[in-house]
Every structure is written in structure tokens, then in C-alpha cells.
Amino acid sequence: GENVEQHPSTLSVQEGDSAVIKCTYSDSASNYFPWYKQELGKRPQLIIDIRSNVGEKKDQRIAVTLNKTAKHFSLHITETQPEDSAVYFCAASIISGGYNKLIFGAGTRLAVHP
Amino acid sequence: GAGVSQSPSNKVTEKGKDVELRCDPISGHTALYWYRQSLGQGLEFLIYFQGNSAPDKSGLPSDRFSAERTGGSVSTLTIQRTQQEDSAVYLCASSHTGPNTGELFFGEGSRLTVL
Numbered sequence: 001g002e003n004v005e006q007h008p009s010t011l012s013v014q015e016g017d018s019a020v021i022k023c024t025y026s027d028s029a030s031n032y033f034p035w036y037k038q039e040l041g042k043r044p045q046l047i048i049d050i051r052s053n054v055g056e057k058k059d060q061r062i063a064v065t066l067n068k069t070a071k072h073f074s075l076h077i078t079e080t081q082p083e084d085s086a087v088y089f090c091a092a093s094i095i096s097g098g099y100n101k102l103i104f105g106a107g108t109r110l111a112v113h114p
Numbered sequence: 115g116a117g118v119s120q121s122p123s124n125k126v127t128e129k130g131k132d133v134e135l136r137c138d139p140i141s142g143h144t145a146l147y148w149y150r151q152s153l154g155q156g157l158e159f160l161i162y163f164q165g166n167s168a169p170d171k172s173g174l175p176s177d178r179f180s181a182e183r184t185g186g187s188v189s190t191l192t193i194q195r196t197q198q199e200d201s202a203v204y205l206c207a208s209s210h211t212g213p214n215t216g217e218l219f220f221g222e223g224s225r226l227t228v229l
Contacts, residue, residue: 043223102218104159107156
């Protein structure tokens with residue numbers, strides 16, 4: 001079935017270092033790839049997204065890259081800060097049975113140590 | 115409203131009881147999702163409503179789970195004969211249209227504990 005794989009499940013970095021989270025998807029028709037951040041005890045919130053007609057998108061310290069051929073996309077956080085500590089979820093739009101829905105990866109718990 | 119509203123925020127019930135969880139999406143949003151998040155786990159897709167189309171129920175884990183959306187707005191997720199493994203946070207999310215065009219806005223979730 002359709003699924004989204006996300007790695008690593010946990011990531012620990014020192015403040016100021018970069019963090020990279022990678023996701024792969026199975027449906028070649030997927031064309032929308034958002035990333036959500038969930039702080040402890042809070043709701044997931046969109047931080048950046050990319051559509052299939054674009055290879056890279058950047059917003060300040062956050063960037064996302066997409067390789068449609070390989071069916072994988074990545075989140076890059078530069079100059080990490082303690083407030084970046086959270087669980088990050090990637091997602092891909094999946095077409096199934098005529099429906100278009102978002103399927104999430106299992107999440108990456110990022111810890112940024114001062 | 116200002117955001118997606120869910121109620122109750124916390125529900126403790128005994129095994130075998132039925133529970134109803136409510137979601138009030140952002141006004142005008144045609145797409146509505148329910149996800150389940152067990153402790154420390156990811157977002158498990160349950161069901162998706164899009165406008166007046168028949169819902170995508172492919173993620174519902176068993177026939178004890180059902181959901182409806184009245185008038186294209188408020189949605190209710192019902193769990194019958196609850197089991198301990200149903201304990202989780204149930205998140206509702208809505209967006210303007212389908213997932214390719216609209217940001218998904220999540221509610222705060224309903225935390226269900228089945229004793």
C-alpha cells in the first residue's frame with residue numbers, strides 16, 4: 001500500500017549544527033509534500049511545503065529538497081536552536097481509490113542541545 | 115471560528131463504553147481529516163471528508179469506528195465498545211480544498227483514555 005518512510009526516528013544535535021531528516025514515498029503520482037512540526041503537547045503545525053514542480057524551497061533556516069525520480073524529499077535545518085527541538089513529520093499526498101489524501105511519516109524527534 | 119475546535123479535550127472511559135469525539139473545522143474548509151496519535155507515535159490516518167463526496171474510510175481500524183460530517187461542517191468520530199488499545203490522541207484537521215492545495219490546520223486533539 002501507499003506509505004511514507006521517515007528517517008531517522010530520533011536526531012540529537014548541538015546548537016548551531018545542521019539537522020537533516022529524510023523521507024521516501026511510494027506513489028509516483030504524489031505531488032505535494034508538507035512538513036509539520038509538533039512541539040510537546042501541542043498540535044502539529046506546517047513549517048514548509050513543496051510541490052512536485054519545484055526541486056527546492058527555502059525559508060530562512062529551513063529548506064526542503066525534492067527528488068521525484070528517486071521519490072524522496074528532505075528537510076534541512078541550519079544553525080539549529082533549542083527551540084527547534086520537537087517532533088517533525090513529513091507527509092505526501094497519496095491518490096487512492098480516486099481520493100487524494102495526506103499520509104504522514106512516523107516522525108523524527110529532534111533534540112537540540114545548548 | 116479562529117481555528118479547528120475539538121471536544122472534549124480529555125475523555126476517560128471504561129472499556130466497553132461508546133465515545134463520541136467532536137470536531138468543528140475552520141469555517142469554509144471543505145476538507146476534514148481524522149488522525150490518531152498514540153503516545154510517542156506518528157499520525158495514523160483514519161478518515162477523510164471532502165465536500166459532499168463519500169468519505170474515504172480506508173484508515174478506520176475496525177467496524178467499531180465510524181465518523182460522520184453533517185452539513186459539510188461539524189464532524190463526529192464515534193468509537194463503540196471501546197478497548198484499551200483505543201487510548202490515544204485523536205486529531206482533527208481541516209483545509210480549504212484537497213491536500214494538494216491547502217495547508218492542513220490541526221485541532222488541539224481529544225485525548226482518550228480507556229481504562
